Amino acid sequence: MSKNSVTEDPVEQADLEAVAIRFCGDSGDGMQLTGGQFTSTSALMGNDFATFADFPAEIRAPKGTIYGVSGFQVQFASTDIYTPGDRANAMVAMNPAGFRANIADVEPGGIVIVNEDEFTKANLKKCGYEEGYNPLEDERIDSKFRMFRVAMSRLTRESLAESGMGAKDIDRCRNMFALGIVYWLFDRPLETTIRYLQEYYGKQKAKPEIASVNVRALKAGYYFGENAEVFPVRYRIAPAKLKPGLYRRISGHEAIVLGLVTGVQKAQKQLMYASYPITPASDVIHGLARLKHFGVKTMQAEDEIAAVCAAIGAAFAGDIGATGTSGPGLALKSEGIGLAVMLELPLIVINVQRAGPSTGLPTKTEQADLLQAMFGRPSECPCIIVAPRSPADCFEMAVEAVRLAVRYMCPVIYLADGYIANGAEPWRIPDLDAIPPITIEHPTSATKDFLPYARDPETLARRWSIPGVAGLEHRIGSLEKEEGTGNVSYDPENHEKMVRMRAAKVQKAADVIAPLEVRGPSSGEMLLLGWGGTYGSITTAGDRLRSAGHDVATAHLRHLNPFPRNLEEVLRSYRMVAIPELNLGQLLKLVRAQFLIDAVGINQVQGRAFRVDELVTRVESLIKR
Amino acid sequence: MSAPTTPLPTYKAKDFASDQDVRWCPGCGDYAVLATVRKTLPKLNHRKEDYVFVSGIGCAARFPYYVDTYGLHSIHGRALSVATGVKLANPALEVCVVCGDGDLLSIGGNHTIHTLRRNVDITILLLNNKIYGLTKGQYSPTSEFGKVTKSTPMGSLDFPLNPLAIAIGAGCTFVARTIDIDSPHLGAVYQRGMEHTGTAFIEVYQNCNIFNHQAWFYASQKETRADSTILVEHGKPLIFGKDRDKGIRRRGGRFEVVQLGNGVSEDDLVVHDETDRGHAFTLSQMCHPEFPEPLGVLHADPERPTYDRLVHDQMAQAIEQKGRGSLHDLLHDAETWEVS
Numbered sequence: 028m029s030k031n032s033v034t035e036d037p038v039e040q041a042d043l044e045a046v047a048i049r050f051c052g053d054s055g056d057g058m059q060l061t062g063g064q065f066t067s068t069s070a071l072m073g074n075d076f077a078t079f080a081d082f083p084a085e086i087r088a089p090k091g092t093i094y095g096v097s098g099f100q101v102q103f104a105s106t107d108i109y110t111p112g113d114r115a116n117a118m119v120a121m122n123p124a125g126f127r128a129n130i131a132d133v134e135p136g137g138i139v140i141v142n143e144d145e146f147t148k149a150n151l152k153k154c155g156y157e158e159g160y161n162p163l164e165d166e167r168i169d170s171k172f173r174m175f176r177v178a179m180s181r182l183t184r185e186s187l188a189e190s191g192m193g194a195k196d197i198d199r200c201r202n203m204f205a206l207g208i209v210y211w212l213f214d215r216p217l218e219t220t221i222r223y224l225q226e227y228y229g230k231q232k233a234k235p236e237i238a239s240v241n242v243r244a245l246k247a248g249y250y251f252g253e254n255a256e257v258f259p260v261r262y263r264i265a266p267a268k269l270k271p272g273l274y275r276r277i278s279g280h281e282a283i284v285l286g287l288v289t290g291v292q293k294a295q296k297q298l299m300y301a302s303y304p305i306t307p308a309s310d311v312i313h314g315l316a317r318l319k320h321f322g323v324k325t326m327q328a329e330d331e332i333a334a335v336c337a338a339i340g341a342a343f344a345g346d347i348g349a350t351g352t353s354g355p356g357l358a359l360k361s362e363g364i365g366l367a368v369m370l371e372l373p374l375i376v377i378n379v380q381r382a383g384p385s386t387g388l389p390t391k392t393e394q395a396d397l398l399q400a401m402f403g404r405p406s407e408c409p410c411i412i413v414a415p416r417s418p419a420d421c422f423e424m425a426v427e428a429v430r431l432a433v434r435y436m437c438p439v440i441y442l443a444d445g446y447i448a449n450g451a452e453p454w455r456i457p458d459l460d461a462i463p464p465i466t467i468e469h470p471t472s473a474t475k476d477f478l479p480y481a482r483d484p485e486t487l488a489r490r491w492s493i494p495g496v497a498g499l500e501h502r503i504g505s506l507e508k509e510e511g512t513g514n515v516s517y518d519p520e521n522h523e524k525m526v527r528m529r530a531a532k533v534q535k536a537a538d539v540i541a542p543l544e545v546r547g548p549s550s551g552e553m554l555l556l557g558w559g560g561t562y563g564s565i566t567t568a569g570d571r572l573r574s575a576g577h578d579v580a581t582a583h584l585r586h587l588n589p590f591p592r593n594l595e596e597v598l599r600s601y602r603m604v605a606i607p608e609l610n611l612g613q614l615l616k617l618v619r620a621q622f623l624i625d626a627v628g629i630n631q632v633q634g635r636a637f638r639v640d641e642l643v644t645r646v647e648s649l650i651k652r
Numbered sequence: 653m654s655a656p657t658t659p660l661p662t663y664k665a666k667d668f669a670s671d672q673d674v675r676w677c678p679g680c681g682d683y684a685v686l687a688t689v690r691k692t693l694p695k696l697n698h699r700k701e702d703y704v705f706v707s708g709i710g711c712a713a714r715f716p717y718y719v720d721t722y723g724l725h726s727i728h729g730r731a732l733s734v735a736t737g738v739k740l741a742n743p744a745l746e747v748c749v750v751c752g753d754g755d756l757l758s759i760g761g762n763h764t765i766h767t768l769r770r771n772v773d774i775t776i777l778l779l780n781n782k783i784y785g786l787t788k789g790q791y792s793p794t795s796e797f798g799k800v801t802k803s804t805p806m807g808s809l810d811f812p813l814n815p816l817a818i819a820i821g822a823g824c825t826f827v828a829r830t831i832d833i834d835s836p837h838l839g840a841v842y843q844r845g846m847e848h849t850g851t852a853f854i855e856v857y858q859n860c861n862i863f864n865h866q867a868w869f870y871a872s873q874k875e876t877r878a879d880s881t882i883l884v885e886h887g888k889p890l891i892f893g894k895d896r897d898k899g900i901r902r903r904g905g906r907f908e909v910v911q912l913g914n915g916v917s918e919d920d921l922v923v924h925d926e927t928d929r930g931h932a933f934t935l936s937q938m939c940h941p942e943f944p945e946p947l948g949v950l951h952a953d954p955e956r957p958t959y960d961r962l963v964h965d966q967m968a969q970a971i972e973q974k975g976r977g978s979l980h981d982l983l984h985d986a987e988t989w990e991v992s
Contacts, residue, residue, distance in 0.1 A: 071989050219987065266991075275986040285983060292979050299740050319970035321977035324740050324963055329766035333733040336726065340706070340737025343724055344745060348737060366727050455991075456983050494722035494738070494745055497701040502670065502716050504725025505709075514672065515717065 039260040040214075045104035046264060047112025048209065050202075051129045052121025052142075053090055054083055054097040057202040061119075062099025064206060068219045070276045070453055073266025074103040077418075077563060078278075079111035079636070080449040084306065084389045091153040096128040105265040109417070109563035111450065113638040117212075119205050121145065121179070124154035126162060130172075139172045140208060142201065144180035175257055179204050179248075186247035190240050200244035207248020214263050217245055272455040279418040279448035280307075283351075283377060283441075284314030286425025288321050291347045294429060294465035299341035301326040301334040302351045306389045307445045308379040311351045331356040335363030335376065342372040343503075345469070345493035347429060351377035353445075354396055355385065358403065364438050365404045368529060370503050371480070371489050373432035373439075376410075380444040380559075382634040391634030392446035394559050395610035400440040401588060401617070407526045409533040411435060412588040414442040416562035419454040421447065424585060427540075430465050435536050436488040437529075442587070444609075446636050447560040467491065472498045479503060479513035487532035489513075537589040543597050547573055547580030550600035553650060556626070557607055558584040558614050564637035565607055571643055577650060587614070595622050605629055605649055607642060663694035670720040676711060681832035681858035685779060686718055689748075692839045693719075696846055698746045705748050706735040708755040711786050711860075712779040715750035729760030732767040735774050739960040747774040748846065754784045757793045757815060768822035768851050770959035775845045775852040778815060779832075783864035795864075815855050816936035820929060820951060825850035827932060827951040831857040833872045837883075837947065844949060850958050870940055871947075882944040884935065886952075889921040892944045900938075907934055909943060926952045 050062045059080055066078050081098040088095030102112035117138040120126035122145040133139060146163050162168050163176060183204045187197045203224075210217055221242050228238035252258060277285075291298040300323065302312045316325045324346070328334035331352055338348030352360060357378045367374040380396045382388035400412050411431050415424040421443055428439040470477050470492045479501045480489050492499050501513060509516035510524055545554070547569060557565040562583045569581035582597055584590065598604050598618070604626040606615045612628035619626055629645050631637060668690040676682045693703065703721035707713035709728035716723030722745075726734045731749045738747055756764055756778050767774075783801075784790040791799040791808040794815065798807035819827045826848040830841040838856065845852030857868040870880040882892035882900070890900035891912070899921040901910045910916050925931055932951035939945060957965075971977075 067987060071987060073989060073991065269991045271992050273984075273988050273990055275984070275988045277986070288977075288982065289979060297741070299737060301737070318977060318982070319967045320974045321979075321982070322967065324967065326736070326740065326963070328733070329762055332730060333736075333763055333766070336730040336733035337737035337740065339726070340724070340734035340739075341741040342737070343734070344704070344738040344741035346737075346741035348741075362727055363730065366730075370724070456988070459979055459983070493742075494704050495701055495742065497699065500701060500721050502672075502705075502723035502725065504717070504723075505727050506725065 038258070040263060041260050042263050042265065044106055044264070045102060045108060045112070046116045046213065046262065047100060047102040047114065048117040048119070049098055049100040049115035049129055049132065050119050050205070051096060051098040051125035052202070053124065054085070054095050055087060055090065056097065056121045057199070058097045058099050058121070061202045061206050062101055064220045064223060065209060065215075066101045066103075066451060067223070067276060068210070068215045069101070069103040070274070071219055072215060074105065074264055075108050075267035075269060075453060076101055076103040076451075077108055077111045078451045079446065082390055091122060091124050091150050093124050093128050093154050096125050098125070098129055103264055105267050107267065107269070109566045110636065110639060113640050119209060121201065121205065123150050123156065123162070127154050127156065130162070130168070133172060135171050137172055138175065138212075140175045140177060140205070142179035142205070143176035144178050177208065177251070177257070182247065182251060183244050187240050187243060190243065192236065192240050196237065196240065200241050203241045203244040204248035204251075207245040208252045211249045211252030212258055212261060214261055217249060220245060269453065270455060274453045274455055276451050277419055277422070277454040278451040279415070279421040279443055280310035281314060282419055282421035282454070283311050283425050283443065283448070284318070286422040287315065287349060287375070287429065288318055288323060289422070289459070289462065290426040290429030290465065292321070293426065293462055294347060294433060294467055296345070296347045296467065297322040297324065298349060299324045299326070299338060299346040300349045300351070301328045301337040303328050303331045303334050303356065305353050305356050307381060307448055308351045308353045308356070308377065310448070311377055311379070331359035332363060335360040335374075336366070338374055339363060339367050339370065339372060342367070342374055343370070343493070347373065347375070347433070349375035349377065351379070353379050353381045353389070354383045354387065357396060357399060361404045364410060364440070365406075365408050366505050367438045368404070368408050368410065369505050369508070371436045371529075373436055373491070375428050375432050375439050375441060377441045377443065379448045380442060382632070388634045390445065392444045392560065392636060393609050393632060393634060394442070394444050394561065395613065395632065396442060397558070397587060397610065397613040398616070400442060407530060409530050409588065410438040410440050411533055411536050412440045412442060413586055414559035414584070415447060416559060416583050416585055418447050418450045418452045420585070422454070422457075426462060431536055433465060433467055433491070434486055434488065434539070435532055436491060437533060442559055444560040469493050470496065470499055472496055474499065478511045480508050480511055482528075487528060487535050534589045537592050540586045540589070540591055542593040543582050543584065543591040545580050545582045545597060548578060549580070551580065552578035552601065553580070553603045553605060553646070554598065554601040555579060555581045555605050555607060555646065556584065556598070556614070556618070557581070558587060561607060561609060561637060564639055564642055567639045568637070568642040568646065571639065572646055577647070579646065584614070590621070598622060598624050598626070603627070603649065605646060607637060609637070660697065660699060663700060665690040665694060667700060668693050668720050670718055672717050674718050675714065677862050679861040680711070681781065681860070682712060682715070682779060684832045684835060685777070685838065685856060685858065686715065688835045688838045689719065689842060691835075692842050692846070695843055696746070702744060703746050703748065704738055705750060706731045706738065707750050708760060709786070710752040710755045710784075712750050712752040713755060729755055729758070730763065731755070732760060732763040732776070736767060736770070736772050736959070739772055739774060740963055743773065743960040743964060746846070748777065749774055750777045750779065752785070753778065753780045753782060753792045753794045753815070757813060757818070761793075764818070765822045768819055768824040768853060771823070771825050771850045771956050773850055773958040773960050775842075775848070776854065777842070778853065778855045779858040780815065780855050781858045781860035781864055782867045783860050785860050785863055789863035814936060814939075816950060817933060819853040820933045820936055824853045824951070825953040825956050826852035826949070828853070828949040829855045829857070829945070829947050831868065831871055831947060832859060841949065848952065849954055850956060871945060880940050880944055881947050882938075884924045884946045884948040884950060886924055886926045886949070889918050889923050891918065891921065907938060907943070926950065929953070
């Protein structure tokens with residue numbers, strides 16, 4: 028956090044370019060809501076922002092423990108930013124467990140605001156501090172951070188004493204008190220949050236008294252900041268110079284939902300989305316289930332297999348069939364995806380990747396399902412694979428998934444991840460007319476010489492013939508097909524022809540996917556090649572390396588199968604290619620195998636995104652090598 | 653779909669024969685089922701192009717290839733899920749699922765329970781031969797305890813499940829049983845099943861003359877049939893036997909077999925009531941050799957709404973409440989800000 032100017036107010040005013048702030052506390056402390064509100068307010072002030080939600084898999088882990096800690100980080104800035112920030116410049120900790128779990132992520136010299144009332148002997152013990160130790164009394168901590176101890180519990184209770192509410196309801200307002208302090212500190216207005224509280228508690232939940240105490244706590248926190256003379260400096264972050272247009276905040280999950288609906292409407296079709304509850308992908312069905320008036324059907328299936336098979340059945344009968352899941356669920360869907368490959372029906376499979384293997388770390392991010400998406404099915408069974416690169420990009424890639432699935436009559440696997448699906452950023456709302464229509468022509472009774480497996484020479488796709496059309500009755504199935512008729516065929520030559528045909532068809536999609544773009548020099552020393560949710564970290568690292576004088580470019584793949592046609596040419600334009608991935612080198616294997624290019628991997632599997640500074644260090648060490 | 657005004661063409665059984673050679677073993681019970689289905693379809697009030705036959709894997713699952721309608725031969729155990737998707741996309745289609753006992757009750761058991769409880773408007777033909785045929789003769793979930801097969805040389809150790817009891821337990825709204833060799837009965841039950849609104853579950857005793865020949869002989873052979881099966885008809889007393897001189901009487905909560913005469917008359921017998929689920933469940937427990945096994949419609953409840961209709965009703969309701977969704981409004985449905 029660097030100061031640019033100082034004003035002469037009694038309280039100092041400092042202008043900053045970017046601040047990352049983390050809210051943390053118990054999972055019952057409302058930290059996701061608090062962070063979300065801070066983000067909304069910052070968005071309306073015109074800042075660029077990126078968020079990261081970090082919450083436990085347990086719904087209500089024992090109160091006060093480390094594994095019950097929930098955190099939300101938002102970086103907001105007056106410049107373009109691509110990540111929620113490596114380290115927090117400021118942190119609000121509602122309890123000692125939140126403090127303990129997150130303090131290592133606060134930059135030295137950063138602001139730390141704690142609810143000191145919660146730092147009791149019992150609570151300190153619950154989160155595993157040694158008997159007799161209190162970090163608030165630790166001089167090393169005091170000298171490393173700018174510590175602000177606020178009696179949030181007591182002050183909230185005092186400010187709401189006359190509300191007539193019970194102690195439990197009053198204590199639940201502590202997060203709003205904390206938010207009020209932070210709003211004052213970063214010079215943000217309260218209106219957005221007040222409006223939200225009145226709408227949510229007052230109208231939706233029909234509990235205006237709850238709305239009222241929360242608003243009072245929020246204001247009390249704000250006035251505390253203003254009057255208590257605890258904070259010597261107040262910070263201001265000017266609006267960012269984003270591309271002109273109308274913006275809203277969007278999370279990756281929301282963008283997937285809107286993208287699917289947009290794609291389906293552009294195709295003049297109905298969506299049938301079937302899925303089985305799984306973290307974190309369930310938010311997709313939550314979003315779609317509310318959009319029935321858009322011709323969206325949602326089905327909560329009895330298992331992952333039923334979900335993918337129902338989507339396939341729907342596709343056979345003329346809907347856009349889609350399913351969604353996370354890591355282990357994709358494995359369960361494998362045979363179904365293979366069926367769709369064989370039937371040559373459009374299918375969209377959303378995979379919000381999470382850390383594995385097996386159940387792994389369900390709420391943490393990873394991008395280690397690429398090879399599963401590529402090869403995780405019996406036999407030669409290619410699918411198109413796309414990967415959105417940021418929360419907002421989830422929209423465009425969902426439209427793209429619908430477009431490619433129907434054009435090439437095959438499954439499209441969509442590799443999002445927990446980091447971008449739960450993260451949020453500003454989204455310039457697109458002009459719907461600028462999104463081209465998705466053309467589908469089903470054969471009709473008038474279609475001459477219809478054959479179920481005759482192909483369009485341009486796309487190699489078969490035609491999408493749906494039941495209900497007289498004269499075109501035909502059978503499709505999981506047994507090998509005879510080219511043209513689609514009849515069951517055990518002929519060896521035909522089998523090889525069909526295997527090669529299905530592979531060639533998927534590769535044909537490269538005709539219509541955008542070429543890979545490069546950021547930075549178009550040739551030179553090093554290219555950082557990434558894919559999917561690491562875009563923010565890699566792009567920021569690349570920018571930083573270039574401003575430090577390094578000859579480094581970045582490029583980010585959103586299409587993993589097929590690759591963009593110009594990928595090899597781009598890769599051969601640099602002396603060295605490094606591939607940062609949140610896995611042990613999956614894209615790396617594909618690139619090395621396909622192009623015989625001696626690329627090197629930068630790999631991390633910690634259930635979290637790359638830190639930009641770590642990435643910069645690792646790239647620098649490669650350059651020196 | 654064709655315009656509703658065009659009159660329904662008159663179909664014959666051969667209109668439903670596809671151009672594919674039927675490749676079941678000679679003497680397989682599936683032939684009889686296929687012939688009866690082809691004969692029955694022209695009696696139904698639907699256009700040929702509106703039928704979809706869906707199957708999983710197994711001998712029975714080849715069925716769709718032999719019927720000249722739309723068809724989808726899917727993967728092992730998943731036919732019901734595929735069929736559910738078909739009905740959600742287009743409820744106007746008439747969907748029939750054909751599968752075997754391994755497909756439907758073992759690998760696909762989960763989907764069976766959930767499809768039945770949802771009451772998806774489809775008809776399920778379970779061709780039960782109590783054996784895995786296509787994989788060459790392993791015991792199936794309906795095989796009797798102690799079944800000696802290649803995978804169980806000392807006899808199988810799991811007890812068979814009862815498909816009808818499961819169907820009734822899962823809340824299926826049409827539960828019936830019939831047998832491959834009795835084409836008129838099979839045809840009548842199949843027709844009722846296809847005409848039923850909701851999931852129709854029809855168990856067909858089907859002979860696999862290669863791996864489990866004679867498994868159903870007690871129910872299919874002239875000599876034993878009348879004494880080991882009982883044809884149930886709604887509103888009629890439960891009478892059976894070659895001379896129709898035996899019946900089923902309720903004693904306490906249970907059924908018992910009684911000889912008519914000697915003071916026992918038809919009035920003492922249980923009258924079949926297919927609307928009574930509990931009664932249907934008790935019927936489903938009647939097993940050879942203690943009891944004659946019921947054939948016919950055990951249970952029918954045409955009242956419960958179907959899943960596919962409810963899904964579409966909710967969509968209609970959402971449109972009624974909110975109006976047809978506007979994509980523009982949806983994209984703007986958040987706090988927005990202008991950057992100039």
